[in-house]
Amino acid sequence: MSDFREQALHYHAHPVPGKISVELTKPAETVNDLALAYSPGVAEPVREIAADPANAYKYTGKGNMVAVISNGTAILGLGNLGPLASKPVMEGKALLFKRFAGLDSIDIEVKHRTTEDFINTVANIADTFGGINLEDIKAPECFEIEKALIERCSIPVFHDDQHGTAIVTAAGMLNALEVQGKDIEDAIIVCLGAGAAAVACMELLIKCGALREHIYMLDRKGVIHTRRDDLNEYKLLFANNTDKRTLQDVIADADVFVGVSGPNLLTAEDLKLMADKPVVFACSNPDPEIAPAVAHGARNDLIMATGRSDYPNQVNNVLCFPFIFRGALDVRATSINDEMKIAAVHAIRSIAKEPVPNEVLKASGVDSLEFGAEYIIPKPMDPRLLPRIARAVAEAAVESGVAQIDMPENYMR
Ligand SMILES: NC(=O)C1=CN([C@@H]2O[C@H](COP(=O)(O)OP(=O)(O)OC[C@H]3O[C@@H](n4cnc5c(N)ncnc54)[C@H](OP(=O)(O)O)[C@@H]3O)[C@@H](O)[C@H]2O)C=CC1
Ligand SMILES: CC(=O)C(=O)O
Numbered sequence: 001m002s003d004f005r006e007q008a009l010h011y012h013a014h015p016v017p018g019k020i021s022v023e024l025t026k027p028a029e030t031v032n033d034l035a036l037a038y039s040p041g042v043a044e045p046v047r048e049i050a051a052d053p054a055n056a057y058k059y060t061g062k063g064n065m066v067a068v069i070s071n072g073t074a075i076l077g078l079g080n081l082g083p084l085a086s087k088p089v090m091e092g093k094a095l096l097f098k099r100f101a102g103l104d105s106i107d108i109e110v111k112h113r114t115t116e117d118f119i120n121t122v123a124n125i126a127d128t129f130g131g132i133n134l135e136d137i138k139a140p141e142c143f144e145i146e147k148a149l150i151e152r153c154s155i156p157v158f159h160d161d162q163h164g165t166a167i168v169t170a171a172g173m174l175n176a177l178e179v180q181g182k183d184i185e186d187a188i189i190v191c192l193g194a195g196a197a198a199v200a201c202m203e204l205l206i207k208c209g210a211l212r213e214h215i216y217m218l219d220r221k222g223v224i225h226t227r228r229d230d231l232n233e234y235k236l237l238f239a240n241n242t243d244k245r246t247l248q249d250v251i252a253d254a255d256v257f258v259g260v261s262g263p264n265l266l267t268a269e270d271l272k273l274m275a276d277k278p279v280v281f282a283c284s285n286p287d288p289e290i291a292p293a294v295a296h297g298a299r300n301d302l303i304m305a306t307g308r309s310d311y312p313n314q315v316n317n318v319l320c321f322p323f324i325f326r327g328a329l330d331v332r333a334t335s336i337n338d339e340m341k342i343a344a345v346h347a348i349r350s351i352a353k354e355p356v357p358n359e360v361l362k363a364s365g366v367d368s369l370e371f372g373a374e375y376i377i378p379k380p381m382d383p384r385l386l387p388r389i390a391r392a393v394a395e396a397a398v399e400s401g402v403a404q405i406d407m408p409e410n411y412m413r
């Protein structure tokens with residue numbers, strides 16, 4: 001067993017199995033405590049909530065709780081390994097919600113036969129939570145699932161692999177292009193992968209200025225083009241009217257590569273075909289489309305990012321989901337809309353351009369970090385992420401009319 005594999009398994013197994021547990025927020029020591037917590041005292045909030053469901057936010061943990069829900073059909077880049085195998089990742093997301101945003105989070109892995117079954121299961125338990133973070137559900141089912149749940153639930157439902165990834169990718173991409181001296185409107189973009197993350201990343205880049213006709217998206221069969229007759233409605237949105245058919249055809253002279261597909265699919269030779277000063281986001285987890293050492297060995301004018309913590313420029317949805325839910329829940333937003341997503345993009349972007357606190361340098365094991373090729377995006381442990389993203393998102397929710405309450409006074413200044 002390799003050292004790292006052993007360490008990872010030991011971490012998950014000891015001192016107790018798993019990564020999360022439940023803790024009490026009220027005393028439960030005396031007869032009087034129990035009389036308040038349980039029978040007869042608990043009947044009082046029950047009656048209040050029955051009279052007005054909004055009282056659930058006042059008397060229960062609903063408003064600070066996010067469910068992380070998966071069916072295990074696209075676990076990271078490991079594929080469809082089923083609901084139970086996805087549990088370590090979902091516990092991991094719950095850990096990150098708590099660690100970075102103070103949100104209580106529970107993982108729920110759903111075994112189901114039909115997409116409808118999954119939707120019904122989630123819709124039927126949704127009121128328990130303040131928000132629902134869908135995770136690692138493969139395309140195209142993820143699109144139908146998210147749409148149906150948004151329609152049926154009165155709390156925010158957010159497919160992290162789509163929108164969390166897209167927000168962080170857009171923030172990192174706008175900064176990387178700025179460093180490379182390129183405009184997003186002019187950028188030729190290759191997106192390897194045509195699933196949940198790919199479709200959402202490209203749609204958000206378009207909202208940030210990229211041109212749809214400049215985007216070449218690829219799936220396992222190659223370039224998605226207008227003469228293919230095997231495209232689902234989501235891939236069809238990216239069908240390019242082109243004679244190019246392979247990754248090598250489209251990557252020649254491209255400015256940007258976004259990989260949200262699988263491991264080791266981009267070679268050093270492919271990379272050498274790109275335009276001067278390219279941006280390469282190889283975001284597949286745990287193994288990127290190209291290893292940073294291979295990429296940097298191939299050329300020295302690129303900006304490189306991966307989804308991992310152990311290289312510079314971690315483009316990973318961890319920079320978004322804890323904070324966007326914090327902001328959304330704190331104003332009881334009924335959904336997470338485009339205005340809130342764009343607010344998150346700009347909040348993340350701006351932090352990378354400011355001096356980095358010492359505690360972040362220390363946690364990153366470096367002496368300095370300065371906006372540039374090796375630092376286009378903040379580190380996940382940056383304490384500014386929480387107040388800045390949450391505030392921007394909450395304000396956007398209030399301004400766009402999806403908040404059910406006003407901004408809390410002196411909110412995270
Ligand atoms: N860094 C980050 O924050 C994130 C990274 N990701 C990574 O993105 C990847 C995809 O995740 P997600 O979108 O949720 O999964 P999906 O299952 O929804 O999509 C996977 C896509 O990748 C394509 N693909 C797989 N293998 C190949 C290949 N050999 N050549 C070309 N295309 C291929 C599939 O093609 P086809 O349609 O033909 O099956 C499909 O379009 C994973 O590796 C995941 O770790 C995802 C979310 C966040
Ligand atoms: C980071 C993440 O959500 C993924 O790779 O699926």
Ligand SMILES: [Mg+2]
Nearest residue numbers: 076135136161
């Ligand atoms: Mg995921």
